Amino acid sequence: MKGYSAGGVLSAVVKGRGGVSVSHSKNTQDCKIVRMPPPEKVVLPMQQHIGAPCEPLVKIGDEVKVGQIIADTDKFVSAPIHSSVSGKVTAIGEVKLANGSIAKAVTIESDGEMTMFEGLEPPKVENAQDLIKAARASGLVGLGGAGFPAHVKLALMPNENIDTLIVNAAECEPYITVDYRECMENSANIIKGVVTLKKYLGFKKVVIAVEDNKPQAINLLNKQIKDIAGGDKDINIMALKSKYPQGAEKVMIQSVTGRKVPPGKLPSDVGCVLMNVASVAFIQRYIETGKPLVSRSVTVDGSAIHTPKNVRVPIGTSINDIIEFCGGFKAEPFKIISGGPMMGAAIVGTDIPLLKQNNAILAFAEGTFKVKPERDCIRCGRCAQVCPMSLMPTLIARYAKSKEADKLTDTGVMVCMECGSCAYVCPAGLPLVQHMLLAKSVIREAGAKK
Amino acid sequence: MSVNKKLTVSASPHVRSPHTATGIMLDVIIALIPALIAAIVIFGTQVLLVTIVCVGTAVLSEYLCRKVMKRHQTIGDLSAVVTGLLLAFNLPVSIPLWIAAIGSIIAIVVVKQMFGGIGQNFVNPALAARIILLVSFPAKMTTWTLDGVTTATPLASLKSGAVDKTALPSMVDMLIGQHGGCLGEVCSAALILGGIYLIVRKVISPAIPLSYIGTVAVLMLIAGKFSLEFTAYQLLSGGLLIGAIFMATDYTTSPVSFKGKIIFGIGCGLITAAIRIFGGYPEGVSFSIIIMNILVPHIERLTTAKPFGTPKKDKKAEKEAAKA
Numbered sequence: 001m002k003g004y005s006a007g008g009v010l011s012a013v014v015k016g017r018g019g020v021s022v023s024h025s026k027n028t029q030d031c032k033i034v035r036m037p038p039p040e041k042v043v044l045p046m047q048q049h050i051g052a053p054c055e056p057l058v059k060i061g062d063e064v065k066v067g068q069i070i071a072d073t074d075k076f077v078s079a080p081i082h083s084s085v086s087g088k089v090t091a092i093g094e095v096k097l098a099n100g101s102i103a104k105a106v107t108i109e110s111d112g113e114m115t116m117f118e119g120l121e122p123p124k125v126e127n128a129q130d131l132i133k134a135a136r137a138s139g140l141v142g143l144g145g146a147g148f149p150a151h152v153k154l155a156l157m158p159n160e161n162i163d164t165l166i167v168n169a170a171e172c173e174p175y176i177t178v179d180y181r182e183c184m185e186n187s188a189n190i191i192k193g194v195v196t197l198k199k200y201l202g203f204k205k206v207v208i209a210v211e212d213n214k215p216q217a218i219n220l221l222n223k224q225i226k227d228i229a230g231g232d233k234d235i236n237i238m239a240l241k242s243k244y245p246q247g248a249e250k251v252m253i254q255s256v257t258g259r260k261v262p263p264g265k266l267p268s269d270v271g272c273v274l275m276n277v278a279s280v281a282f283i284q285r286y287i288e289t290g291k292p293l294v295s296r297s298v299t300v301d302g303s304a305i306h307t308p309k310n311v312r313v314p315i316g317t318s319i320n321d322i323i324e325f326c327g328g329f330k331a332e333p334f335k336i337i338s339g340g341p342m343m344g345a346a347i348v349g350t351d352i353p354l355l356k357q358n359n360a361i362l363a364f365a366e367g368t369f370k371v372k373p374e375r376d377c378i379r380c381g382r383c384a385q386v387c388p389m390s391l392m393p394t395l396i397a398r399y400a401k402s403k404e405a406d407k408l409t410d411t412g413v414m415v416c417m418e419c420g421s422c423a424y425v426c427p428a429g430l431p432l433v434q435h436m437l438l439a440k441s442v443i444r445e446a447g448a449k450k
Numbered sequence: 451m452s453v454n455k456k457l458t459v460s461a462s463p464h465v466r467s468p469h470t471a472t473g474i475m476l477d478v479i480i481a482l483i484p485a486l487i488a489a490i491v492i493f494g495t496q497v498l499l500v501t502i503v504c505v506g507t508a509v510l511s512e513y514l515c516r517k518v519m520k521r522h523q524t525i526g527d528l529s530a531v532v533t534g535l536l537l538a539f540n541l542p543v544s545i546p547l548w549i550a551a552i553g554s555i556i557a558i559v560v561v562k563q564m565f566g567g568i569g570q571n572f573v574n575p576a577l578a579a580r581i582i583l584l585v586s587f588p589a590k591m592t593t594w595t596l597d598g599v600t601t602a603t604p605l606a607s608l609k610s611g612a613v614d615k616t617a618l619p620s621m622v623d624m625l626i627g628q629h630g631g632c633l634g635e636v637c638s639a640a641l642i643l644g645g646i647y648l649i650v651r652k653v654i655s656p657a658i659p660l661s662y663i664g665t666v667a668v669l670m671l672i673a674g675k676f677s678l679e680f681t682a683y684q685l686l687s688g689g690l691l692i693g694a695i696f697m698a699t700d701y702t703t704s705p706v707s708f709k710g711k712i713i714f715g716i717g718c719g720l721i722t723a724a725i726r727i728f729g730g731y732p733e734g735v736s737f738s739i740i741i742m743n744i745l746v747p748h749i750e751r752l753t754t755a756k757p758f759g760t761p762k763k764d765k766k767a768e769k770e771a772a773k774a
Contacts, residue, residue, distance in 0.1 A: 022465060250758060250759065261758075262759040263757055263758070263760060333457060334458055335457060335460070335464065336457055341462075342462060342464075342465065343462050344462060345462070346459040346460055346461075346464065347459070348457060348459055364464075369465050370466065372470060375470075375471050376524065376567060376570075377569045378471050378474070379569045379702045379706070380701040381706030381707075384755075389757055389758040390756065390757055391757055392706065392754060395754075423462075423463050423466070424465065426467075427474055428470075433463065437461075
């Protein structure tokens with residue numbers, strides 16, 4: 001018994017290969033999302049998405065309000081940035097981001113009032129083009145972590161070759177519970193968003209995919225489909241096996257539709273568009289209120305955090321302020337991760353702004369995770385068994401060390417999504433993800449030389 | 451409290467499974483213990499002496515080897531202990547201890563460390579050592595004693611054609627190990643128990659043992675003119691069980707993919723049956739596994755899975771995509 005009533009809940013079309021069972025550690029799953037008071041200042045980097053960076057539209061000394069556009073670009077693959085507080089622009093300079101890169105950023109000192117910008121109005125949405133335009137204007141990027149501008153995906157529609165919208169609520173990374181909370185607290189918005197997207201963009205089918213360790217979310221969403229979507233038979237919930245990385249794009253498309261995205265191709269090539277569940281709920285909220293993406297929910301958890309919480313935070317708030325809001329540290333932090341423990345990035349300090357696509361801040365005390373000493377590969381093959389992309393990680397590691405670009409190309413390492421399953425299971429404690437990254441750079445270098 | 455010390459920055463994943471190489475080797479050792487106890491009961495305390503000499507020499511050789519080669523120490527991973535145990539299990543109880551020690555030195559120094567240590571050897575160290583001992587000391591390696599009396603192995607009895615049923619041990623004796631043979635191979639029940647433990651603990655996949663034993667079973671059924679008794683003797687005697695469960699499943703010298711494992715198992719089965727039926731030796735497990743070990747790189751090349759979504763293999767999705 002999985003705990004959800006099977007009525008109307010689909011099960012996976014294909015059980016994909018590989019994957020690992022990681023301890024879920026969803027400690028904050030019952031923590032309602034709480035709103036954080038406005039911070040003293042926010043730092044808004046011009047690069048909070050995949051694509052072209054924005055250019056500031058404000059100058060030092062300008063008064064700005066919540067939701068006011070402060071940066072944009074005319075490049076297509078990008079997303080505008082809005083002020084997340086009301087106050088004054090005090091600096092335009094460079095900041096270090098969680099991944100170590102340097103980006104231009106606008107610093108806004110908050111007046112604590114959170115006054116809304118007067119010009120915000122619900123967009124008029126009557127057709128696909130309106131909806132795509134609205135998605136861009138909202139500043140939405142993939143909230144699940146990738147940060148891909150939402151309007152770019154949606155602009156593919158309407159398209160007779162794309163039939164399925166997959167709403168990703170798998171949340172397979174341990175610890176993170178914001179998508180689950182979104183399902184529990186904003187289920188109506190999610191389903192309304194699904195109905196809107198389906199109506200204007202012409203998807204034939206919508207599947208909301210949730211891991212089966214979240215039966216309450218599955219039941220609630222299933223009920224809302226009946227209530228809100230009038231039991232539309234082409235909108236369905238699918239319960240997927242809880243295994244990491246179930247939420248990875250290619251893995252999820254295979255589980256939901258049975259289709260495999262070929263190497264180097266996109267979901268749209270197999271007729272799918274994938275969106276994070278919080279992104280769908282946000283689009284609906286934007287259409288109803290006209291309030292752009294100025295805040296997001298993050299899970300704050302880990303053995304060094306005093307009071308783990310799910311927090312609604314203005315974009316650009318420093319990670320330090322967010323941790324302070326959660327009672328600070330209860331133990332000396334040893335490692336702080338932006339994102340989940342499987343794919344998140346360990347950060348060098350807490351004076352880093354929260355970006356649109358960050359879904360978790362995890363701080364751990366020393367000794368929380370056992371560090372395996374690095375030993376010799378015993379060729380047990382566990383890495384190959386768990387690889388969801390059917391790769392041979394140890395073989396790739398060997399060729400990467402000897403920098404054999406041709407052999408590496410044959411291994412298909414470019415389809416590796418660095419999910420970390422191989423390194424997770426490796427009994428020899430080998431840093432296989434780094435080897436994969438090295439392998440990719442060897443191929444790129446060789447390609448550049450040619 | 452705030453961030454005082456420098457934070458640790460390392461690449462993802464930040465969590466690791468609890469499995470370690472040492473833990474896996476420990477599981478193999480645990481799985482071998484029933485057979486060891488059975489051997490002591492059947493052949494007496496000399497078994498312990500042979501085992502201690504084999505394991506001790508193996509660990510010492512590995513320690514000295516790494517020291518001389520100025521490499522990091524690897525005796526902690528317990529793989530040398532496993533090699534020593536497996537070698538001991540493949541020797542007759544009457545083996546002079548100095549020969550047992552030489553076997554361990556060959557296994558560790560020549561077969562394992564000279565090729566780079568754990569994960570690098572191309573054949574199973576314990577088996578290669580056993581074969582070298584077999585051709586170097588043929589008489590001492592094939593003297594089987596049981597209760598102080600020299601006896602033939604059931605396979606040798608079957609081979610010599612003396613299928614006089616009184617010359618063969620009963621089926622119960624075959625299971626509990628009351629018959630001639632190497633000290634670790636005789637007690638079928640203990641070996642099967644160990645095998646089940648390894649499969650339950652997910653240390654080994656059942657693919658190799660089942661395809662190996664299955665192939666031998668089918669071929670022996672045919673060779674024995676569908677005599678179930680003959681087939682059962684073939685399966686329970688000689689090194690088939692210990693070979694299929696503990697030696698053919700050695701990670702380093704067997705294929706990684708499921709398909710590769712099946713091919714490897716069937717190959718081992720074919721060669722074992724061929725040697726037993728047509729060969730000069732009554733037993734063929736060691737040779738067949740070693741021959742298949744050598745073929746592993748080729749099996750790997752043929753069976754390595756194509757990266758996810760690679761076309762050709764995926765006609766169905768292509769068709770669907772074309773339709774959609």
